[in-house]
Amino acid sequence: MVRQQPVPCPDSSGAGLLLLHLSNPFQPGSHIAMISALMPTFKRVDLAFEHGQGACLYTADGRRFLDFGAGIAVSSLGHGHEGLVKAIAEQAARVMHVSNLYRIPQAEKLADRLVAHSFADSVFFCNSGAEANEGMVKMIRKTQAGRGHPERTRIICCNGAFHGRTLAMIAATGNPAYLEGFGAPVEGFDHVPFNNMNALRAAITPETAGIMIEPIQGETGIKQADPQFMTGLRQVCDEFGLILALDEVQTGMGRTGKLFAHEWYGVTPDVISVAKGIAGGFPMGAILASEEVAASMGAGSHGTTFGGNPLACAAGNAVLDVILADGFLDDVAQKGTMLGNELAALVHDHPRVFELARGRGLMWGLKCRMPVAQVQAQVMAEGLLTVTAGENVLRLLPPLVVTREDCREACAILSQAARALEAQEDATSDNKTNSRTESQA
Incomplete structure (x- = not known):
């Protein structure tokens, strides 16, 4: 295998792609492949963060995201503790x-x-x-x-x-x-x-x-x-x-x-x-x-x-x-109960988007009726980071130090995203109806 210097390509934004010359011992000849310096074992979102504080992450250009993924339940004390x-x-x-x-x-x-x-x-x-x-x-x-x-x-x-x-x-x-x-x-x-x-x-x-x-x-x-x-x-x-x-x-x-x-x-x-x-x-x-x-x-x-x-x-x-500080875990449980109640109300208000909420403490799942990837993308566009899971579920795993105000903000973003998704679905339905009407005319 010959590894050459990084070369840019039209869709790489100049980001460290390597030209690899690979010889396959099981098949005559060789081929040339373009591969990132980071192995493609993750489907990474085109989003990078410069710093964080509490339950929030910030991009280099100052955009703020409420982090309800916590690095997949890792950042227990949030960011910059x-x-x-x-x-x-x-x-x-x-x-x-x-x-x-x-x-x-x-x-x-x-x-x-x-x-x-x-x-x-x-x-x-x-x-x-x-x-x-x-x-x-x-x-x-x-x-x-x-x-x-x-x-x-x-x-x-x-x-x-x-x-x-x-x-x-x-x-x-x-x-x-x-x-x-x-x-x-x-x-x-x-x-x-x-x-x-x-x-x-x-x-x-x-x-x-x-x-x-x-x-x-x-x-x-x-x-x-x-x-x-x-x-x-x-x-x-x-x-x-x-x-x-x-x-x-x-x-x-x-x-x-x-x-x-x-x-x-x-x-x-x-x-x-x-x-x-x-x-x-x-x-x-x-x-x-x-x-x-x-x-x-x-x-x-x-x-x-x-x-x-x-x-x-x-x-x-x-x-x-x-x-282990006095009252901390009790507070996590109480915040979890509050978050669960807010999510149940969200499901009630947006049955076209959400089917049910289930979880305990600060580990919650929203089972979606719409494709979960679509829901996740919309809530991210509104400034909330989440994690997907099986059975069309959106996971909410905030830092344990998340505040009640953070939880209310997250639920408000979820509601706003649900309204946007409902409006998109309505618009798509109207367009289909108009198209059928025009074709019949």
């Missing part, structure tokens, strides 16, 4: 990385705090949600091996889940679109309908090691686990000797108004994964585990180069300083 910025800057000035060959006081402090405020006895730090889920799967298998059941390696997952983009996690997710082109799926995952206990029980075999689910499925459109399903999971795991693993990558760290979403159900898991909002935008993930699960992982059984580094853990501790 003084405490988080200060913690990162001060730690970066001292030491950023030493490796896990040595003690890391910042990691020890963060682990102690997470253990003190959860079911867990021990924590493993990593760099992302997918990495946390990968580690969690290893722990499930290792725990069963430690119990004398090395044959128990299979994990039951739910249809509609999203557990990450690694080879194993796209197999755990089970979505055919994510599996296409990557060969045979990684073995070891069985899938059942979400919230269907009969199907789950029927899927248990002597090789089943554990169950891995999300308390709220985010990518599928904000679908909550039924209370009886969640309590049933714990009962089934106790009955069959299975490990209960919860993917709290999106729901954890205060997103639903509790530190972890499973707390709403009164269910105690054996192990959970967290990431996204844990460090307010700094790359970080974690696995929180019971003593039995954690003890199964001896030295050398798992590892990470960057996980738990001083800088990431300084950010994580700064986030916990805010989230």
Whole structure:
């Protein structure tokens, strides 16, 4: 492959396109392709931000956007949070990385705090949600091996889940679109309908090691686990000797108004994964585990180069300083109730655009009647950033520090966008009627 200097093309605005000369060993000859310096794994919107403050982002030319995507539930403290910025800057000035060959006081402090405020006895730090889920799967298998059941390696997952983009996690997710082109799926995952206990029980075999689910499925459109399903999971795991693993990558760290979403159900898991909002935008993930699960992982059984580094853990501790403050999570829950009521009114007022609202805390989905991409584009044009999800759902995932006024403004923008979409639909209908009338004349 020969890589030449960046060359502009008519539709690139001069932005770093590379001329690649590729030789295909399986097909004679070669071809020339135009590709961005950034791999095209994302369909990025032509919009860039220069700075942010609170729940708002600003472009270089001064346009303001209310951020109800929060980097897909990552920017838990919003943008430019003084405490988080200060913690990162001060730690970066001292030491950023030493490796896990040595003690890391910042990691020890963060682990102690997470253990003190959860079911867990021990924590493993990593760099992302997918990495946390990968580690969690290893722990499930290792725990069963430690119990004398090395044959128990299979994990039951739910249809509609999203557990990450690694080879194993796209197999755990089970979505055919994510599996296409990557060969045979990684073995070891069985899938059942979400919230269907009969199907789950029927899927248990002597090789089943554990169950891995999300308390709220985010990518599928904000679908909550039924209370009886969640309590049933714990009962089934106790009955069959299975490990209960919860993917709290999106729901954890205060997103639903509790530190972890499973707390709403009164269910105690054996192990959970967290990431996204844990460090307010700094790359970080974690696995929180019971003593039995954690003890199964001896030295050398798992590892990470960057996980738990001083800088990431300084950010994580700064986030916990805010989230664990008296009244903060109660306020998240109250703001979520207020937002849910506003969204329900929006659905009532604009039934041609919206079908229903569902969610908890500051994790909401608006199921749309119009194509969700069209709705998202219109609300973005009005100054509101959102995230799409499955089943034609528009996701609202604002920072946890969002104000009530921010929530009211977001709903006003959604209403304004709905009126614009209704007017566009009416105009299209009128044009079609006029065209038919003219053709008949």
